[in-house]
Amino acid sequence: MLELIDASRHYDVAGRAVRALDGVRELFPAGSITAVVGRSGCGKTTLLRLLAGLTEPSSGEVRRAPSHSVGVVFQEARLMPWLDVAANVAFPLKGRLSDADMAAHVDEALALVSLTEVRRALPVQLSGGMAQRVAIARALAQQPDILLLDEPFSALDAFTRRSLQRVLIDIWRARRPTVVLVTHDVEEAVLLGESVVEMEAGHVVGRVTIDLPFPREATDPAVVDHRRSILARLVGGTDPVTQAIHSGRK
Ligand SMILES: Nc1ncnc2c1ncn2[C@@H]1O[C@H](COP(=O)(O)OP(=O)(O)OP(=O)(O)O)[C@@H](O)[C@H]1O
Ligand SMILES: [Mg+2]
DSSP states (O other), X not given: OEEEEEEEEEEEETTEEEEEEEEEEEEOOTTOEEEEEOOTTSSHHHHHHHHHTSSOOSEXXXXXXXXXXXXXXXXXXXXXXXXXXXXXXXXXXXXXXXXXXXXXXXXHHHHXXXXXXXXXXXXXXXXXHHHHHHHHHHHHHTOOSEEEEXXXXXXXXXXHHHHHHHHHHHHHHHHXXXXXXXXXXXXXXXXXXXXXXXXXXXXEEEEEEOOOOSSOOTTOHHHHHHHHHHHHHHHSSSOHHHHHHHHHHO
């Protein structure tokens, strides 16, 4: 169970009220994988932080089974600079697993993101994309019941991104965590989501079921169709620049 019930989060920014999230009612079924899309500033990270319990709602409710463990990949890697790669991945497991189990979880997670060889490197010695993969490994190593991912692949090149998208789907199919994946990339949302939640200005404005088998291909006409119709809804609004760019691409 993972649910927002009329959840709002309002901020006061220099005397101006910002409704980062406004009355969102959304259920994320256990074992499902949901993608959340929307333009910058529409409240995606806020929604994820509420689901993670890192931010309290200003009003409304967040329901999460108390026994469920949560793994989060933040929009930035957030590694501890004084710990090497393996120790960063192991950090959340400390005290929860035996040393042997911890080592096995760390090894498996580093292999999944192809970073076994840099396990003794310090964060400062990594590229941005490598650091982000360590952050992904850190979340995967926890084998959480709920996996919350905030733009996890946006710092990666197209090849690495594609292979990590496949890793995510493989892990989800094997272990069935409840996954919520925030992304700017509508194609990625359609490739990875059983459903896609569309957000605009603090509101959920749509939810589309993507009833296609995994793994999905970006060139599949059904994927292309979904992508096009989600994009048309999200940029079909008031912004003349994005509207012009979008119509130029048709
Ligand atoms: N801690 C905060 N204090 C004040 N305002 C905040 C805070 N966090 C978010 N906001 C505001 O809430 C709104 C939504 O922010 P949020 O980070 O959720 O957007 P986002 O959809 O994740 O954007 P992006 O795609 O750029 O990451 C923005 O207007 C932002 O300025
Ligand atoms: Mg964000």
